Amino acid sequence: MKYVYFFGNKIADGTAEMKNLLGGKGANLAEMTNLEIPVPPGFTLTTEVCTEYYKNNQNYPVELASQVNDAISQTEEVMGRKFGDPSNPLLFSVRSGARISMPGMMETVLNVGLTSRTIPGLIEKSGNPKFVYDAYRRLIMMYADVVMEKAAGVEPKDGIGIRERLEDIIDERKESKGVNLDTELDSNDWRELSEKFKATIKDVLGDEFPDDPHAQMWGGISAVFQSWNGKRAVSYRKIEGIPEEWGTAVNVQAMVFGNMGNDCSTGVAFTRNPATGDNHFFGEWLIDAQGEDVVAGIRTPNPINQWGRTEKNKDLPTLEEMWPDLYNELDGIRSNLEKHYKDMQDVEFTIESGRLWMLQTRVGKRNGVAAVKMATDMLEEGLIDQDEALIRVKPSQLDELLHPMVDPEAEVTAIKLAEGLPAGPGGASGQIVFTADDAEAWAKEGKEVILVRNETSPEDVHGMHAAEAILTAKGGMTSHAALVARGWGKCCVVGCNALNIDSHGKTMVVGEHTLIEGDVITLNGTKGVVYADELSLTQIDPGENAAFRKLMEIADKVRTLGIRTNAERPEDAAQARSFGAQGIGLCRTEHMFFDPERILAIREMIIADEEKARRTAVMKLLPYQREDFYDILKAMHDCPVTIRLLDPPLHEFVTLTENQISELASELDVEAHKLKSRIEALHELNPMLGHRGCRLGVAYPEITEMQARAIFEATAKLTEEGIKALPEVMIPLVGTYTEYDHQEEIVRRIAKEVKDESGIDFPYLVGTMIEIPRACLTADQIANKAEFFSFGTNDLTQTTFGFSRDDIGGFLPAYLEEGILPEDPFQSLDQSGVGQLVEMGVEKGRSQNNGLKIGICGEHGGDPASIDFCHRTGLDYVSCSPFRVPIARLAAAQAAISNR
Ligand code: PEP
Ligand code: MG
Numbered sequence: 001m002k003y004v005y006f007f008g009n010k011i012a013d014g015t016a017e018m019k020n021l022l023g024g025k026g027a028n029l030a031e032m033t034n035l036e037i038p039v040p041p042g043f044t045l046t047t048e049v050c051t052e053y054y055k056n057n058q059n060y061p062v063e064l065a066s067q068v069n070d071a072i073s074q075t076e077e078v079m080g081r082k083f084g085d086p087s088n089p090l091l092f093s094v095r096s097g098a099r100i101s102m103p104g105m106m107e108t109v110l111n112v113g114l115t116s117r118t119i120p121g122l123i124e125k126s127g128n129p130k131f132v133y134d135a136y137r138r139l140i141m142m143y144a145d146v147v148m149e150k151a152a153g154v155e156p157k158d159g160i161g162i163r164e165r166l167e168d169i170i171d172e173r174k175e176s177k178g179v180n181l182d183t184e185l186d187s188n189d190w191r192e193l194s195e196k197f198k199a200t201i202k203d204v205l206g207d208e209f210p211d212d213p214h215a216q217m218w219g220g221i222s223a224v225f226q227s228w229n230g231k232r233a234v235s236y237r238k239i240e241g242i243p244e245e246w247g248t249a250v251n252v253q254a255m256v257f258g259n260m261g262n263d264c265s266t267g268v269a270f271t272r273n274p275a276t277g278d279n280h281f282f283g284e285w286l287i288d289a290q291g292e293d294v295v296a297g298i299r300t301p302n303p304i305n306q307w308g309r310t311e312k313n314k315d316l317p318t319l320e321e322m323w324p325d326l327y328n329e330l331d332g333i334r335s336n337l338e339k340h341y342k343d344m345q346d347v348e349f350t351i352e353s354g355r356l357w358m359l360q361t362r363v364g365k366r367n368g369v370a371a372v373k374m375a376t377d378m379l380e381e382g383l384i385d386q387d388e389a390l391i392r393v394k395p396s397q398l399d400e401l402l403h404p405m406v407d408p409e410a411e412v413t414a415i416k417l418a419e420g421l422p423a424g425p426g427g428a429s430g431q432i433v434f435t436a437d438d439a440e441a442w443a444k445e446g447k448e449v450i451l452v453r454n455e456t457s458p459e460d461v462h463g464m465h466a467a468e469a470i471l472t473a474k475g476g477m478t479s480h481a482a483l484v485a486r487g488w489g490k491c492c493v494v495g496c497n498a499l500n501i502d503s504h505g506k507t508m509v510v511g512e513h514t515l516i517e518g519d520v521i522t523l524n525g526t527k528g529v530v531y532a533d534e535l536s537l538t539q540i541d542p543g544e545n546a547a548f549r550k551l552m553e554i555a556d557k558v559r560t561l562g563i564r565t566n567a568e569r570p571e572d573a574a575q576a577r578s579f580g581a582q583g584i585g586l587c588r589t590e591h592m593f594f595d596p597e598r599i600l601a602i603r604e605m606i607i608a609d610e611e612k613a614r615r616t617a618v619m620k621l622l623p624y625q626r627e628d629f630y631d632i633l634k635a636m637h638d639c640p641v642t643i644r645l646l647d648p649p650l651h652e653f654v655t656l657t658e659n660q661i662s663e664l665a666s667e668l669d670v671e672a673h674k675l676k677s678r679i680e681a682l683h684e685l686n687p688m689l690g691h692r693g694c695r696l697g698v699a700y701p702e703i704t705e706m707q708a709r710a711i712f713e714a715t716a717k718l719t720e721e722g723i724k725a726l727p728e729v730m731i732p733l734v735g736t737y738t739e740y741d742h743q744e745e746i747v748r749r750i751a752k753e754v755k756d757e758s759g760i761d762f763p764y765l766v767g768t769m770i771e772i773p774r775a776c777l778t779a780d781q782i783a784n785k786a787e788f789f790s791f792g793t794n795d796l797t798q799t800t801f802g803f804s805r806d807d808i809g810g811f812l813p814a815y816l817e818e819g820i821l822p823e824d825p826f827q828s829l830d831q832s833g834v835g836q837l838v839e840m841g842v843e844k845g846r847s848q849n850n851g852l853k854i855g856i857c858g859e860h861g862g863d864p865a866s867i868d869f870c871h872r873t874g875l876d877y878v879s880c881s882p883f884r885v886p887i888a889r890l891a892a893a894q895a896a897i898s899n900r
Helices: 016-034 047-055 064-079 119-126 129-151 162-177 187-205 213-227 231-240 291-296 324-341 368-381 386-392 395-401 408-413 436-444 458-466 480-488 546-558 570-578 596-607 611-635 650-654 658-668 672-682 694-699 701-720 737-758 773-777 779-783 793-801 812-817 834-848 864-873 882-898
Strands: 004-008 042-045 092-098 108-112 248-254 265-270 282-287 345-352 355-363 404-406 416-419 421-424 427-433 449-453 469-472 491-494 499-502 507-510 513-516 520-524 529-532 537-539 562-566 584-588 640-644 726-731 765-770 788-791 853-856 877-880
Touching: 004 016, 004 064, 016 042, 016 047, 016 092, 016 248, 016 324, 016 355, 042 064, 042 092, 047 213, 047 248, 064 248, 092 213, 108 129, 108 213, 119 129, 129 162, 129 187, 129 213, 162 187, 213 248, 231 458, 265 291, 282 291, 324 345, 324 355, 368 386, 368 395, 368 546, 386 546, 386 882, 395 882, 404 408, 404 427, 404 520, 421 480, 427 436, 427 469, 427 537, 436 449, 436 458, 449 458, 449 499, 458 480, 469 480, 469 520, 480 491, 491 520, 546 882, 562 570, 562 882, 570 611, 570 882, 584 877, 596 611, 596 650, 596 658, 596 672, 611 640, 611 701, 611 726, 640 765, 650 672, 658 672, 694 701, 694 737, 701 726, 701 737, 726 737, 726 788, 737 765, 737 779, 765 773, 765 779, 765 834, 773 779, 773 793, 773 834, 779 788, 779 834, 788 834, 793 834, 834 853, 834 864, 864 877, 864 882, 877 882
Parallel strands: 427 449, 449 469, 469 491, 562 584, 562 877, 584 640, 640 726, 726 765, 765 788, 788 853, 853 877
Antiparallel strands: 004 042, 042 248, 092 108, 092 248, 265 282, 265 345, 345 355, 404 537, 416 529, 421 491, 427 520, 499 507, 507 513, 520 529
16 A cells, blocks of 8 residues: 655656645645645655554554555655755654645644754754754754654643743743844854753653654644544634545655855745736745745735735835846746646745755645636636636635725725725624634624634634634735635735724733723725724625636526525615526515505405405505516516415414503404404414415405405506516415415406406416425426526425424524534535425426426525535525525536536
8 A cells, every 4th residue: 555655856656647646735735736736755655554553443454564665665765865964954844635625624743853962963964053053952942842742642731822822932042132033043042942942841741752753754744634533623614614534745845945044034925816816926035034924924025026015015025126036937837837726826946056946835725705716817818718707706705896985985985994904805893802713702692793813823724714804913915814814705904003902801902092802893894994883885896807708708698597585675676687597486475564564454354354354455455566577577577486475374464562461452443352352363373384375365365356456457558668678477375276276267367357458468377386395296297387487495494304494493403503403404405305395396396397497495505515405306496585696507507517
């Protein structure tokens, strides 16, 4: 069994295709090596080692050790140095690498191989004792933190981790020397501090820091495998839905140094701008530094070229200006990588004594705006084809284009507290909290919070996820906060130096302002500005984004599913239409009755205990309804509008207090006690299974008559005005064909009456919702007459599971936690259960009526996975809320591509 894959000197055992086995990072290191890009040599321990390790009680396969030793020898050969050699030592980095990137979730140990025997040799070779002792103390700190404390499962004494204790020792030294920066300490300081560190480690953790290179390496390897099941990795996996079985790989790679002197540097770059999508090389670098310094945000990194210039770094020299040859080499690698991977890459590089090395490449995380821009740009550049462009954008990323932004007018007069870097676009307001736990707890209480930190670390991800937005005092555009927020498309401002944060005291001082926990601020993540108080947010018009329009255009060419919207107000219909809706799939009529003017009439109708009085009351509603339907049919002219007859249990309209009952009694001129007993008679134990849906129309046909008349009179009027109205009358909650036939007869009778009365002919359809299991089972009988079906998967989910759609909140968290349900079935269609009923409904319905038009109007109509199911099942359209229409258009195109 091959457990170790070597890469180096233009030859690698692996390739980019082997991500499952080598992890994303390992596969790409192999691929870059094969592309003859300068990559420090090394080897990858496969994800299978991780799986085996956990399967066998944390023991390695027996072959592993000898395979690792062989790979070490191969690496030594390429580098011309030897691991543990006193005169010419080779050092290694040990890093994690799962199938998909989990930024900062798992552990890394650098400078492995520095020991009392190799230190003098490296000093001799580099001529730079300060660099060597600095590297040594970094190794000790990382090793103690990662291997000896975290991986060993040691609970920090008094809650103070070993890393923090060692950092305190550095701070003490800086204080006693009267300096501010780590870089102001000299080789002597680092040497003495290293000894102090080792003593402290022995003292606190009880073990010696190992002075043997192989012990260090195996400690590092085990720590990475341990970290796969560490708390933060587990919580990140949960959020991102990454399966535990995947495991992580470990990459062991020859160290190259960006911190050996002033001809060395290190940097992080994106082949295109990850925040805007612009096709410019974009990155940050630091002279005489290690990779972690760039992302830690302690020093302000330089931009690599003019495209990365900001207010903060405007006076720092770019790599292009300082070392043009190296910049050109890097820029060449950039285009090489993009051509090869056909996607934006996120790379890390190091320059050691004037020589460029690439440490990593991976597909770069990007926000929604950038994803849409890059996909359409790359299509135009001929780098990818149309299908690929559509697949590149996650439907949920479109949300960001539809996101609120801070109202520019409100910004003019707002109190500006500070400026930082625009790490995640959009706007957000919220109450400030200073810890990730608080963010999570407050959000659970329904509060909107902004998490404020000096900088974030992977330990903070749960709070970052819960927060509306993230604000940090430190860090750059490639800092942890920036990367994570961008991955989630969250509003984020980083590197806001003016903030003076006291996270223990839960206060933040900015200039003359002192803010405490709970105070409200607003972030503009697109510009990087922090404002006091809540500012109004406005919606951008995605119609003005050319890349978005282009993406939607190609999505429409590819998709076969129609997209409609659920809307009952003309303004929502118009909004949906501007987003590309091709009709209304569900116009609920009950909400039209809550208007104060109308509620009286509907109440009068409900309490009427004989038909004549009910008819009189119902007819009072006719003019209102006619106007409603006129407006909505007009807003959607030329497009079909599915109007559903009254659906909810009647008692919803008469949930009244004693006072309201007496008021109503006098308004309606009836005796209060009579009214009260009528209301009591309407009370149901199970209203969701009670007198609702078509059952209302069966018991009170005058309601159906009134609504049908209102629809057809509005249609006749519009037709007369030369406006094409296409109503589709939908009967809710049908379970037997006899219910359907009963209601259909009324609707068709009224249509004929209106046509005869007005002398105007118009087209219309009558159909039904399919939202009761029995309707699916007998769909052929219903389709005998029905001209269309629309799956009401909210009620169908409710009645299939027997879960009350209004009460699922009580037990759903436990179900998700226990893995009893993979997700909320009211959000994403339960394809294996409820889905079977949908399939049956489609099949039986079409067996009777080949041309039966079928759609879905439950909440699932806007959920990408459910849309894929609808495509596969042969539905004609999905219908969703207006703001999900663009998402549905893209998801429908993706479904067409992936099921081709
Ligand atoms: C449904 O049940 O899926 C549906 C769309 O109708 P409502 O949500 O109004 O019950
Ligand atoms: Mg329903």
